Amino acid sequence: MKWLRYSVDGETFQGYLAQKTLHAVSAPPWGDWKELGIEHAMNEVKIEVPVIPPTFYAAGLNYVKHIIEVAESRGEKPVIPAAADIGYRAVNALIADQEDVIIPADAGEKIHYEAELVVVIGKKIKNVSEQDALSAVLGYTIGNDVSERDWQKTDRTFFRSKNSDTFKPMGPWIETNFDIGQAKTRVKVNGNQTIEFDTKAMLFDISTFISRSSKYVTFCPGDVIWMGTDGTSPNIRDGDKVEIEITGLGTLTNTFRRLGN
Numbered sequence: 001m002k003w004l005r006y007s008v009d010g011e012t013f014q015g016y017l018a019q020k021t022l023h024a025v026s027a028p029p030w031g032d033w034k035e036l037g038i039e040h041a042m043n044e045v046k047i048e049v050p051v052i053p054p055t056f057y058a059a060g061l062n063y064v065k066h067i068i069e070v071a072e073s074r075g076e077k078p079v080i081p082a083a084a085d086i087g088y089r090a091v092n093a094l095i096a097d098q099e100d101v102i103i104p105a106d107a108g109e110k111i112h113y114e115a116e117l118v119v120v121i122g123k124k125i126k127n128v129s130e131q132d133a134l135s136a137v138l139g140y141t142i143g144n145d146v147s148e149r150d151w152q153k154t155d156r157t158f159f160r161s162k163n164s165d166t167f168k169p170m171g172p173w174i175e176t177n178f179d180i181g182q183a184k185t186r187v188k189v190n191g192n193q194t195i196e197f198d199t200k201a202m203l204f205d206i207s208t209f210i211s212r213s214s215k216y217v218t219f220c221p222g223d224v225i226w227m228g229t230d231g232t233s234p235n236i237r238d239g240d241k242v243e244i245e246i247t248g249l250g251t252l253t254n255t256f257r258r259l260g261n
Contacts, residue, residue, distance in 0.1 A: 001016050001017075001018075001029075001139075001175075001176045001177065002016060002017040002173040002174070002175055002176075003015070003016050003017075003029045003050065003139065003173060003174040003176070004016070004017060004022065004047060004048075004050055004172070004173045004174075005047075005048040005049060005050055005051070006022060006040070006045040006046060006047050006048055007045060007046045007048055008040055008044060008045050008046075012048060013036075013038065013040075014027070014028055014029075014033075015038075015040075016029070017042070017173065020041065020042060021039050021040070021041060021042075022039065022040045022041070022042065022045060023035060023038075023039055024036040024037075024038040024039070024040070028051070028221070028222065029122070029138060029139075029174065029176075030122040030123060030138055030221040030222065031221075046096075047096055047097050047098065047171060047172050047173075048096050048171075049094045049095065049096045049170050049171060050120075050141050050170065050171050050172070050173050050174045051120055051141075051174065051222050051224065052091065052094070052222070053091060053222050053223050053224040054220050054221075054222050054223055055088070055217075055219075055220065055223045056088060056089045056090065056091050056094075056168075056223075056224055056226075057086050057087070057088060057089075057213070057223065057224065057225040057226070058086070058087045058088060058089045058145070058225070058226045058228075059084070059086065059087070059202075059204070059209055059225060059226060059227045059228045060081075060085070060086075060087045060228060061081055061203075061228060062081075062084075062202050062203050062204060062227060062228025062229075063197070063201060063202060063203060063228055063229060063230035063231075064080060064203055065197070065230050065231060066228070066229055066230045066231055066232065067079070067080060067081075067203075069231065069232045070232065073232065074153075080203070081203065081204075083204075083212065084204035084208045084209045084212045084213070086209060086212075086213040086217070086225070089145075089158075089162060089163060089168060089226065090159075090162075090163035090168075092163070092165060093162075093163045093164060093165060093166065093167045093168035094168045094169075094170055095166045095168065095169050095170075095254070096169070096170070096171050096172070097169070097171035097172035097252050097253060097254070098253055098254070099166070099169065099254060100166065100254065100255050100256070100257045101144075101146055101166045101167065101169060101242075101254050101255070101256045101257070102164075102165065102166045102257055102258075102259060103148075103238065103256060103257065103258040103259065104148075104160075104164060104259055105258065105259040105260040107148050107150075107151070107258070108148060108149070108150035108151070109235050109237075110148065110149035110150055110235055111146065111147070111148055111149075111235060111236045111237070111256065112146070112147045112149060112232070112233035112234075112235070112236060113144050113145075113146060113187060113189075113233045113236060113242050113244070114144065114145035114146070114147060114228075114229040114233065115142075115143075115144060115185050115186075115187045115195070115229050115244040115246075116142070116143040116144070116145050116226045116227055116228060116229050117140060117142070117143075117180070117183075117185070117199055117226075117227045117246060117249075118140060118141045118142060118143040118170060118224050118225070118226050118227070119137055119140060119206055119210075119224065119225040119226075119227060120137065120138045120139050120140065120141060120174050120222070120223075120224055121136055121137065121138065121219045121220065121221060121222065121223040121224070121225070122136060122137060122138025122139070122221055123135075123136050123138075123221055124218065124219065124220050124221060125210075125214055125218070125219045126214055126218045126219075127214055127215055128210060128211055128214045129211055130207040130208060130210075130211040131207075133206070133207040133208075133210035133211045133214075134206065134207055134210075136210060136219060137206070137210075138174065138176060138221070139174040139175050139176040139177075139178065140174065140175055140178045140180075140246075140249060141170060141171060141172075141173060141174050141175065141224075141249060142170065142171065142172075142244050142245075142246050142249050142250070142251075142252040143168065143169065143170045143224075143226045143252070144168070144169040144170075144242065144244055144252060144254060145162065145167075145168065145226060145229065146162075146166075146167040146168065146169070146236075147161055147162055147167075148160065148161045148164070148167075149161070169252055169254045170224070170252070171252055172250055172251075172252060173250065175248065175249050175250070177248075178248050178249060179248060180199055180200045180206075181200055182247060182248070183198075183199035183200065183246055183247040183248055183249075184196055184197070184198060184199060184246070184247045185197050185198075185199045185229075185230070185244070185245070185246050185247075186244075186245045186246075187233075187242065187243065187244050187245075188242070188243040188245075189234065189236065189240055189241070189242055189243075190240055190241055191241075194233070194234060195230070195231040195232075195233075197230040197231060199246055199247070201230065202227060202228065203228075206225075206227065209225060209227070210225070236256050237256070237258075238256060238257060238258035238261045239255065239256070239257070240255070240256045241253065241254070241255045241256075242254055242255075242256065
């Protein structure tokens with residue numbers, strides 16, 4: 001099932017998509033929801049970010065090829081993480097499918113996409129085993145972890161390089177029926193495919209991240225975990241359109257605009 005947040009005439013709804021029709025409901029999909037009897041066609045609405053998470057988690061370096069290629073681009077020796085350590089991103093950076101990524105005027109030229117599977121938590125958990133970890137997952141969506149690499153090297157934190165406003169496109173919806181074993185992640189820039197990889201080819205899988213992290217943090221309904229990316233991105237410039245497709249989840253599309261142009 002596909003769950004969405006969407007707006008019509010300035011009013012935002014939550015609902016599910018069935019046979020090209022959106023059905024509004026009274027609560028988030030993890031809540032005690034009921035039908036509102038309000039329906040809209042997809043072409044009548046503006047799709048919003050599918051969830052505003054209480055906490056925004058990120059797996060970070062989680063695909064070996066990406067770790068190696070990033071290290072080589074810096075002239076460094078790659079360091080493969082020894083454990084599934086979770087990190088954080090900023091909710092203020094989230095934007096929806098079809099919205100523009102705004103590149104600050106003083107940003108450098110190394111603006112990169114990172115195509116990521118996003119896990120959406122559906123129930124409160126703490127100290128969960130790897131065997132039971134996936135029982136806490138409501139569904140999945142797509143994320144683009146936009147990065148400014150010069151800032152990433154020099155800032156003490158990721159406040160600009162990873163968390164500038166609009167640097168975290170996510171969507172278009174939450175899909176509850178997803179088979180990661182069959183999934184491919186593909187990226188196109190201006191219609192030309194730049195990368196393809198097996199979505200499941202993670203260093204540490206979803207169960208491992210949820211289980212280990214839950215020893216120290218409590219996951220709550222609506223939390224999201226971005227699972228990292230593989231490969232490397234070309235420099236993305238003003239006017240470029242980036243499309244991220246994950247098999248079974250749809251396509252997340254955003255155009256990049258640089259301030260001052």
